[in-house]
Amino acid sequence: MLVPFVVTLLAGDSPPSGAAPNTAASLREAAAGLFTVGVGISDRIPQHPADWPLLTRHFSAVTPENCLKPNPVQIAEGRFNFTLADAFVGFAASNRLDVVGHCLVWAKDDRTPPWFFRDGTNAASRELLLARMKTHIDTVAGRYRGRMAMWDVVNEALDDGTNFLRASGWSAACGEEFISRAFEWAHAADPGALLVYNDYNNELPGKREKQMRLLQALRERRVPVHAVGLQGHYELDRIPFEDIEEMLRAARGLGLKVVVSELDIDVVQRWQWWADGGKRREELARFDPYRHGCPPEILERQAEQYGRLFRLFRKYADVIARVSFWNLHDGQSWLNHFPWERANHPLLFDRTGRPKPAFDAVMSALK
Numbered sequence: 378m379l380v381p382f383v384v385t386l387l388a389g390d391s392p393p394s395g396a397a398p399n400t401a402a403s404l405r406e407a408a409a410g411l412f413t414v415g416v417g418i419s420d421r422i423p424q425h426p427a428d429w430p431l432l433t434r435h436f437s438a439v440t441p442e443n444c445l446k447p448n449p450v451q452i453a454e455g456r457f458n459f460t461l462a463d464a465f466v467g468f469a470a471s472n473r474l475d476v477v478g479h480c481l482v483w484a485k486d487d488r489t490p491p492w493f494f495r496d497g498t499n500a501a502s503r504e505l506l507l508a509r510m511k512t513h514i515d516t517v518a519g520r521y522r523g524r525m526a527m528w529d530v531v532n533e534a535l536d537d538g539t540n541f542l543r544a545s546g547w548s549a550a551c552g553e554e555f556i557s558r559a560f561e562w563a564h565a566a567d568p569g570a571l572l573v574y575n576d577y578n579n580e581l582p583g584k585r586e587k588q589m590r591l592l593q594a595l596r597e598r599r600v601p602v603h604a605v606g607l608q609g610h611y612e613l614d615r616i617p618f619e620d621i622e623e624m625l626r627a628a629r630g631l632g633l634k635v636v637v638s639e640l641d642i643d644v645v646q647r648w649q650w651w652a653d654g655g656k657r658r659e660e661l662a663r664f665d666p667y668r669h670g671c672p673p674e675i676l677e678r679q680a681e682q683y684g685r686l687f688r689l690f691r692k693y694a695d696v697i698a699r700v701s702f703w704n705l706h707d708g709q710s711w712l713n714h715f716p717w718e719r720a721n722h723p724l725l726f727d728r729t730g731r732p733k734p735a736f737d738a739v740m741s742a743l744k
Contacts, residue, residue: 404435404725404736407743411694413437413526415477415701417639419709420444420461423468428705431730438475438526440638440701441465445478447489451513454492459520466524475526477638477701480575481514482559484534486545494546506550511562518566527571527699529606529638530563531556535576535587556591557600564601571698575606575638580617580624589627596631604634604698610712612643613675616682618689625693635696639703641723642682642735643712644675650716662717671722676734683725684738691742706730 408414415438422428422439432439443449444461451457469476483489493509494501501509518528534542534556542548547555556574563572574595579588588605595602605628607621628635645666649657667675690697704710708728712721725736 402740404739404743405437407740408700411691411743412697413475413699415439415475415699416705417442417479417701417703418705420465423464429472431726432705433472433474436474438477438699438701439465439469440477440479445517446480447483447493447513450517452490454509457516462521466521470524476521476524477699478518478521478525478528478570479638480529480532481517481563482510482530482547482555483532484543484545484547484555485532488532489546494550500546501550503550503554506546507555507558510555510559514559514562515566518563518570522567523569525567525570527573527604527636528563528567529575530559530572530602532575533577534574535579535584535591537578537584541587541590553591553594557595557598560595560600560602571603571634572601573604573606573636573638574602575608575636577608577610579605580607580620582620582623585620585624585627589631592631592633596633602633604636606636606638609637609640610643610703611641611682611686612646612648613679613682615646615648616642616686618685621686622689622693625689625696629693629696633696634698635693636698637690637700640700641703641710641712642679644671644679644722645712645719647712647716658717664717665719667722668720676722679722680734680738683735684742687739687742707733 404414414436416432416436417440418428418432419425420441420443422432441462444465449458450462466476486494493506496502496505518525534547536543542553560572563570574588574592576584576588578584592602592605607624625635645664650661690700702724704724706726706728707722707724710721710723712723713719722733725733725739727733
């Protein structure tokens with residue numbers, strides 16, 4: 378049974394210090410008629426009332442960070458745990474927030490419970506692995522039938538190198554079949570949900586070509602894939618605007634929607650962590666330039682780039698179904714911890730929930 382939650386500030390509760398009051402301009406209202414504005418949020422949002430005013434004022438859709446991923450949901454075969462997911466979905470329903478289910482199949486071995494791929498001491502056969510996937514999708518998507526606006530059905534299946542699909546237990550046993558089957562079974566379990574293939578760097582030319590090949594093949598076989606998800610974890614001064622536009626044009630050509638599923642703009646550029654074989658990691662692990670605050674000139678550059686991005690999204694509003702930020706405000710961003718610990722400032726709201734220059738730039742672009 379799903380547990381309802383209602384956003385009501387209790388005696389003594391208050392929003393984050395300095396948070397935008399309810400009279401402030403609203404992202405969700407500014408984007409009305411264009412696309413849904415969402416946010417990836419803590420699984421435990423029902424227990425964090427201080428976050429509710431900012432969330433419900435500005436966002437129309439929520440994605441749970443972890444509680445619907447395969448690993449916590451079915452850590453052992455047949456043992457499903459929906460405690461956090463039920464509470465999350467109930468909270469969203471009570472507050473008229475759409476829910477994005479993330480995700481049914483994650484095509485990475487380290488993100489899938491190991492038992493999926495084993496049959497005793499042997500590797501699971503194609504038939505066994507597909508049967509397990511069907512049971513998982515039937516159970517999870519079926520539980521929330523009619524309550525999810527969208528599902529990320531398959532996550533990160535494309536290879537970053539020269540191969541087509543990422544090497545995994547899924548691709549080794551099933552080839553491309555696990556992808557088409559996942560979408561077919563997700564549609565059968567929850568026929569009203571928009572079904573998304575989600576990945577990262579898939580606007581960049583090499584991976585974009587693979588993605589369009591995959592999506593075109595699925596569409597030709599009448600597999601019910603409805604949208605492609607661009608994760609959108611960008612870095613300041615390194616946003617591939619032209620490639621994003623090319624991806625939007627390509628999706629339009631296939632008759633697919635696009636969701637920007639996990640948007641942020643990192644101001645402490647992380648690309649150097651992997652450069653030259655990672656030889657600077659010891660130095661970078663101590664690099665924390667904005668721990669006492671982000672300089673105004675950096676915030677202004679970030680604002681300009683957010684504004685340019687949302688002007689592009691507005692231009693393709695007929696294609697874009699949703700734009701979701703990843704985390705509610707700077708203090709909660711995953712980029713404070715990945716790939717090293719540092720104070721980051723990648724979102725539209727600062728650590729107190731106060732709008733930043735980037736918020737104003739996005740609002741201007743939406744208007």
